Amino acid sequence: MPELPEVESIVQELRPCLRGLVPIQIICHKEKFLHTEQPLPNVLNHPITDISRRGKLILVWTSPFVWLIHLKMTGQLWWQPSNAPLPPHTHLIVLFKNTHYQLRYADLRQFGSWQIVPKKNLSQVPFLQKLGPDALTIAPSILKQRLQNKHTAIKSLLLNQQCLAGLGNIYSDEALWLARIHPLTPAYVLNQIQIKRLALAIQKVLKYALKLGGTSIRSYIQPNGQKGLYQRHLHVYGKKGLPCQRCGTAIERTKICGRSSYFCPVCQQL
DNA sequence: CCCTACACCTGGCGGC
Protein backbone atom coordinates (compact mmCIF):
# COMPACT_ATOMS: atom_id res chain seq x y z
CA MET A 1 0.00 0.00 0.00
CA PRO A 2 2.16 2.76 1.19
CA GLU A 3 5.04 4.59 -0.40
CA LEU A 4 6.95 7.50 1.09
CA PRO A 5 4.13 10.09 1.21
CA GLU A 6 1.72 7.67 2.87
CA VAL A 7 4.31 6.55 5.43
CA GLU A 8 5.36 10.14 6.18
CA SER A 9 1.73 11.12 6.51
CA ILE A 10 1.16 8.37 9.08
CA VAL A 11 4.29 9.33 11.00
CA GLN A 12 3.29 13.00 11.15
CA GLU A 13 -0.17 12.15 12.36
CA LEU A 14 1.01 9.70 15.00
CA ARG A 15 3.84 11.83 16.38
CA PRO A 16 1.75 14.06 18.67
CA CYS A 17 -0.38 11.05 19.69
CA LEU A 18 2.47 8.75 20.69
CA ARG A 19 5.14 11.07 22.10
CA GLY A 20 5.51 10.56 25.84
CA LEU A 21 3.12 7.61 26.03
CA VAL A 22 4.23 4.47 27.84
CA PRO A 23 3.36 1.19 26.09
CA ILE A 24 2.29 -1.38 28.67
CA GLN A 25 1.10 -4.32 26.59
CA ILE A 26 1.21 -5.69 23.05
CA ILE A 27 -1.55 -8.07 22.04
CA CYS A 28 -0.36 -10.35 19.24
CA HIS A 29 -2.10 -13.54 18.15
CA LYS A 30 0.20 -14.51 15.27
CA GLU A 31 3.90 -14.51 16.01
CA LYS A 32 4.95 -13.72 12.47
CA PHE A 33 3.87 -10.10 12.89
CA LEU A 34 6.18 -9.33 15.81
CA HIS A 35 9.88 -10.16 15.76
CA THR A 36 11.94 -9.49 18.86
CA GLU A 37 14.78 -11.28 20.57
CA GLN A 38 13.88 -9.54 23.83
CA PRO A 39 11.21 -10.75 26.23
CA LEU A 40 8.23 -8.39 25.90
CA PRO A 41 8.33 -7.18 29.53
CA ASN A 42 11.81 -5.76 28.84
CA VAL A 43 10.61 -4.00 25.73
CA LEU A 44 7.55 -2.39 27.32
CA ASN A 45 7.22 0.37 29.93
CA HIS A 46 9.69 2.75 28.27
CA PRO A 47 8.13 6.05 27.14
CA ILE A 48 8.06 6.74 23.41
CA THR A 49 10.41 9.62 22.65
CA ASP A 50 9.72 10.02 18.93
CA ILE A 51 8.48 8.43 15.72
CA SER A 52 10.35 8.84 12.46
CA ARG A 53 10.74 7.39 8.94
CA ARG A 54 13.47 6.16 6.64
CA GLY A 55 12.28 5.37 3.13
CA LYS A 56 9.10 3.35 3.71
CA LEU A 57 10.15 2.14 7.16
CA ILE A 58 8.60 3.57 10.35
CA LEU A 59 10.79 3.86 13.47
CA VAL A 60 9.23 4.24 16.92
CA TRP A 61 11.85 5.29 19.45
CA THR A 62 12.13 4.55 23.17
CA SER A 63 15.31 5.03 25.12
CA PRO A 64 16.56 1.41 24.99
CA PHE A 65 14.71 0.08 21.91
CA VAL A 66 13.51 1.03 18.44
CA TRP A 67 10.38 -0.48 16.97
CA LEU A 68 10.67 -0.97 13.20
CA ILE A 69 7.35 -1.13 11.37
CA HIS A 70 7.10 -2.02 7.68
CA LEU A 71 3.60 -1.88 6.19
CA LYS A 72 4.53 -3.59 2.89
CA MET A 73 1.45 -3.74 0.61
CA THR A 74 -1.60 -3.52 2.88
CA GLY A 75 -0.41 -2.70 6.40
CA GLN A 76 -2.40 -0.03 8.25
CA LEU A 77 -1.81 1.76 11.56
CA TRP A 78 -4.92 2.93 13.39
CA TRP A 79 -5.11 5.26 16.40
CA GLN A 80 -8.40 4.51 18.09
CA PRO A 81 -10.13 4.42 21.46
CA SER A 82 -10.46 0.93 22.91
CA ASN A 83 -14.22 0.94 22.42
CA ALA A 84 -13.95 1.53 18.65
CA PRO A 85 -14.62 -1.66 16.68
CA LEU A 86 -11.42 -3.38 15.57
CA PRO A 87 -10.55 -2.78 11.92
CA PRO A 88 -10.76 -5.95 9.79
CA HIS A 89 -7.56 -8.04 9.81
CA THR A 90 -6.20 -6.46 13.00
CA HIS A 91 -3.13 -8.44 14.08
CA LEU A 92 -1.42 -6.29 16.74
CA ILE A 93 -2.73 -3.96 19.44
CA VAL A 94 -0.57 -1.76 21.68
CA LEU A 95 -2.04 -0.56 24.99
CA PHE A 96 -0.68 2.53 26.79
CA LYS A 97 -0.62 3.84 30.34
CA ASN A 98 -3.19 6.53 31.24
CA THR A 99 -5.15 6.49 27.98
CA HIS A 100 -7.82 4.31 26.44
CA TYR A 101 -6.44 5.00 22.96
CA GLN A 102 -4.72 2.09 21.25
CA LEU A 103 -2.31 1.70 18.35
CA ARG A 104 -3.69 -1.02 16.11
CA TYR A 105 -1.98 -2.80 13.22
CA ALA A 106 -4.18 -4.26 10.48
CA ASP A 107 -2.85 -6.03 7.40
CA LEU A 108 -5.04 -7.82 4.87
CA ARG A 109 -2.27 -9.51 2.89
CA GLN A 110 -0.09 -10.05 5.96
CA PHE A 111 3.22 -9.11 4.33
CA GLY A 112 4.11 -6.41 6.83
CA SER A 113 5.64 -6.89 10.28
CA TRP A 114 7.10 -5.24 13.37
CA GLN A 115 10.59 -5.78 14.66
CA ILE A 116 11.90 -4.53 17.99
CA VAL A 117 15.65 -4.08 18.26
CA PRO A 118 17.95 -2.57 20.88
CA LYS A 119 19.04 0.89 19.78
CA LYS A 120 22.65 -0.14 19.74
CA ASN A 121 21.89 -2.88 17.18
CA LEU A 122 20.05 -0.58 14.78
CA SER A 123 23.06 -0.12 12.52
CA GLN A 124 23.20 -3.89 12.02
CA VAL A 125 19.70 -4.22 10.58
CA PRO A 126 20.42 -5.24 6.95
CA PHE A 127 17.44 -3.40 5.44
CA LEU A 128 18.60 -0.14 7.03
CA GLN A 129 22.24 -0.75 6.22
CA LYS A 130 21.48 -1.04 2.55
CA LEU A 131 18.88 1.74 2.28
CA GLY A 132 19.72 4.49 -0.20
CA PRO A 133 19.25 8.26 0.27
CA ASP A 134 15.71 9.43 1.02
CA ALA A 135 13.71 10.34 -2.06
CA LEU A 136 11.79 13.23 -0.46
CA THR A 137 14.84 15.50 -0.52
CA ILE A 138 16.94 13.86 -3.25
CA ALA A 139 19.33 16.39 -4.78
CA PRO A 140 20.10 16.17 -8.52
CA SER A 141 23.83 15.70 -7.80
CA ILE A 142 23.13 12.76 -5.47
CA LEU A 143 20.72 11.15 -7.94
CA LYS A 144 23.30 11.52 -10.69
CA GLN A 145 25.83 9.73 -8.54
CA ARG A 146 23.35 6.92 -7.74
CA LEU A 147 22.62 6.36 -11.44
CA GLN A 148 26.21 6.57 -12.60
CA ASN A 149 27.27 3.79 -15.01
CA LYS A 150 24.08 1.80 -14.44
CA HIS A 151 22.80 0.08 -17.55
CA THR A 152 19.60 -0.91 -15.76
CA ALA A 153 16.21 0.52 -16.72
CA ILE A 154 15.57 3.74 -14.78
CA LYS A 155 12.22 2.48 -13.49
CA SER A 156 13.79 -0.54 -11.89
CA LEU A 157 16.44 1.66 -10.21
CA LEU A 158 13.76 4.00 -8.85
CA LEU A 159 11.99 0.99 -7.35
CA ASN A 160 15.22 -0.27 -5.80
CA GLN A 161 15.33 0.97 -2.19
CA GLN A 162 19.08 0.52 -2.09
CA CYS A 163 19.45 3.02 -4.91
CA LEU A 164 16.85 5.50 -3.62
CA ALA A 165 14.59 5.04 -0.60
CA GLY A 166 10.87 5.74 -0.60
CA LEU A 167 9.58 5.47 -4.16
CA GLY A 168 7.22 2.66 -5.13
CA ASN A 169 5.26 1.77 -8.22
CA ILE A 170 2.87 4.72 -8.22
CA TYR A 171 5.26 7.60 -7.60
CA SER A 172 8.06 6.28 -9.80
CA ASP A 173 5.65 6.21 -12.76
CA GLU A 174 4.33 9.67 -11.89
CA ALA A 175 7.83 11.14 -11.55
CA LEU A 176 9.01 9.61 -14.84
CA TRP A 177 5.96 11.05 -16.61
CA LEU A 178 6.60 14.49 -15.13
CA ALA A 179 10.25 14.31 -16.19
CA ARG A 180 9.31 12.95 -19.65
CA ILE A 181 11.57 9.90 -19.35
CA HIS A 182 10.64 6.44 -20.66
CA PRO A 183 10.69 3.89 -17.80
CA LEU A 184 12.92 1.51 -19.79
CA THR A 185 15.64 4.11 -20.46
CA PRO A 186 19.01 2.72 -19.35
CA ALA A 187 20.12 5.03 -16.54
CA TYR A 188 23.56 5.75 -18.03
CA VAL A 189 22.12 7.41 -21.14
CA LEU A 190 20.35 10.10 -19.11
CA ASN A 191 22.07 13.47 -19.40
CA GLN A 192 22.59 16.05 -16.69
CA ILE A 193 19.44 17.95 -17.62
CA GLN A 194 17.24 14.86 -17.59
CA ILE A 195 18.60 13.74 -14.22
CA LYS A 196 17.98 17.15 -12.74
CA ARG A 197 14.45 17.13 -14.15
CA LEU A 198 13.91 13.68 -12.67
CA ALA A 199 15.21 14.60 -9.20
CA LEU A 200 12.98 17.68 -9.11
CA ALA A 201 10.00 15.67 -10.42
CA ILE A 202 10.50 13.09 -7.66
CA GLN A 203 10.57 15.80 -4.99
CA LYS A 204 7.60 17.58 -6.48
CA VAL A 205 5.34 14.55 -6.74
CA LEU A 206 6.24 13.25 -3.27
CA LYS A 207 5.76 16.63 -1.59
CA TYR A 208 2.45 17.28 -3.28
CA ALA A 209 1.18 13.79 -2.43
CA LEU A 210 2.28 14.26 1.19
CA LYS A 211 0.44 17.57 1.36
CA LEU A 212 -2.73 15.77 0.24
CA GLY A 213 -2.29 12.93 2.75
CA GLY A 214 -1.10 10.32 0.22
CA THR A 215 -2.88 8.16 -2.37
CA SER A 216 -5.85 6.01 -1.31
CA ILE A 217 -6.72 3.58 -4.11
CA ARG A 218 -7.43 0.34 -2.32
CA SER A 219 -6.36 0.04 1.26
CA TYR A 220 -4.33 3.07 2.31
CA ILE A 221 -5.88 4.89 5.22
CA GLN A 222 -4.56 7.41 7.74
CA PRO A 223 -4.49 6.44 11.44
CA ASN A 224 -7.74 8.35 12.04
CA GLY A 225 -9.45 6.43 9.22
CA GLN A 226 -9.42 9.24 6.64
CA LYS A 227 -8.39 8.67 3.04
CA GLY A 228 -5.65 10.55 1.22
CA LEU A 229 -6.59 12.69 -1.78
CA TYR A 230 -3.69 12.34 -4.20
CA GLN A 231 -5.46 9.67 -6.29
CA ARG A 232 -7.37 12.59 -7.84
CA HIS A 233 -4.09 14.03 -9.13
CA LEU A 234 -2.44 10.96 -10.67
CA HIS A 235 -1.36 11.45 -14.28
CA VAL A 236 -0.45 7.95 -15.47
CA TYR A 237 -0.66 5.31 -12.74
CA GLY A 238 -3.66 3.09 -13.47
CA LYS A 239 -4.61 5.21 -16.50
CA LYS A 240 -4.08 2.69 -19.32
CA GLY A 241 -5.98 3.79 -22.44
CA LEU A 242 -6.84 7.22 -21.05
CA PRO A 243 -5.47 10.31 -22.79
CA CYS A 244 -2.13 11.72 -21.63
CA GLN A 245 -2.88 14.99 -19.85
CA ARG A 246 -0.03 16.68 -21.73
CA CYS A 247 -0.46 15.46 -25.32
CA GLY A 248 -3.66 13.41 -25.51
CA THR A 249 -2.00 10.12 -26.56
CA ALA A 250 -3.38 6.97 -24.92
CA ILE A 251 -1.38 5.90 -21.84
CA GLU A 252 0.24 2.48 -22.23
CA ARG A 253 1.02 -0.22 -19.72
CA THR A 254 3.98 -2.58 -19.76
CA LYS A 255 5.69 -4.92 -17.32
CA ILE A 256 8.99 -3.83 -15.75
CA CYS A 257 10.50 -5.62 -12.76
CA GLY A 258 7.35 -7.70 -12.62
CA ARG A 259 5.27 -4.58 -11.95
CA SER A 260 2.84 -2.66 -14.16
CA SER A 261 4.42 0.47 -15.59
CA TYR A 262 2.30 3.24 -17.05
CA PHE A 263 3.69 5.85 -19.43
CA CYS A 264 2.90 8.09 -22.39
CA PRO A 265 4.55 6.68 -25.54
CA VAL A 266 4.86 10.17 -27.03
CA CYS A 267 6.01 12.29 -24.07
CA GLN A 268 8.29 9.54 -22.79
CA GLN A 269 10.33 8.16 -25.68
CA LEU A 270 13.19 5.72 -25.55
C1' DC B 1 26.31 -7.65 -11.43
C1' DC B 2 21.46 -7.96 -13.41
C1' DC B 3 17.39 -10.18 -14.75
C1' DT B 4 13.25 -13.22 -14.07
C1' DA B 5 10.19 -16.00 -11.43
C1' DC B 6 8.30 -16.93 -7.37
C1' DA B 7 7.27 -16.70 -2.47
C1' DC B 8 4.63 -14.56 1.22
C1' DC B 9 -1.28 -13.61 1.62
C1' DT B 10 -6.25 -12.02 0.84
C1' DG B 11 -9.70 -10.09 -1.86
C1' DG B 12 -11.84 -7.36 -5.82
C1' DC B 13 -13.00 -7.44 -10.50
C1' DG B 14 -14.24 -8.82 -15.25
C1' DG B 15 -15.30 -12.62 -18.34
C1' DC B 16 -17.67 -16.77 -19.43
Next chain:
DNA sequence: TGCCGCCAGGTGTAGG
Protein backbone atom coordinates in the same frame (compact mmCIF):
# COMPACT_ATOMS: atom_id res chain seq x y z
C1' DT C 1 -24.65 -17.50 -9.56
C1' DG C 2 -20.09 -19.70 -9.56
C1' DC C 3 -15.64 -20.40 -10.97
C1' DC C 4 -11.30 -18.79 -13.05
C1' DG C 5 -7.67 -15.92 -14.05
C1' DC C 6 -5.71 -11.61 -13.39
C1' DC C 7 -4.70 -7.75 -10.67
C1' DA C 8 -2.94 -5.19 -6.36
C1' DG C 9 0.87 0.66 -3.35
C1' DG C 10 6.71 -4.42 -1.19
C1' DT C 11 10.55 -7.09 -0.48
C1' DG C 12 13.56 -11.35 -0.14
C1' DT C 13 15.37 -15.35 -2.32
C1' DA C 14 16.86 -18.71 -5.93
C1' DG C 15 18.54 -19.68 -10.37
C1' DG C 16 20.15 -18.41 -15.04
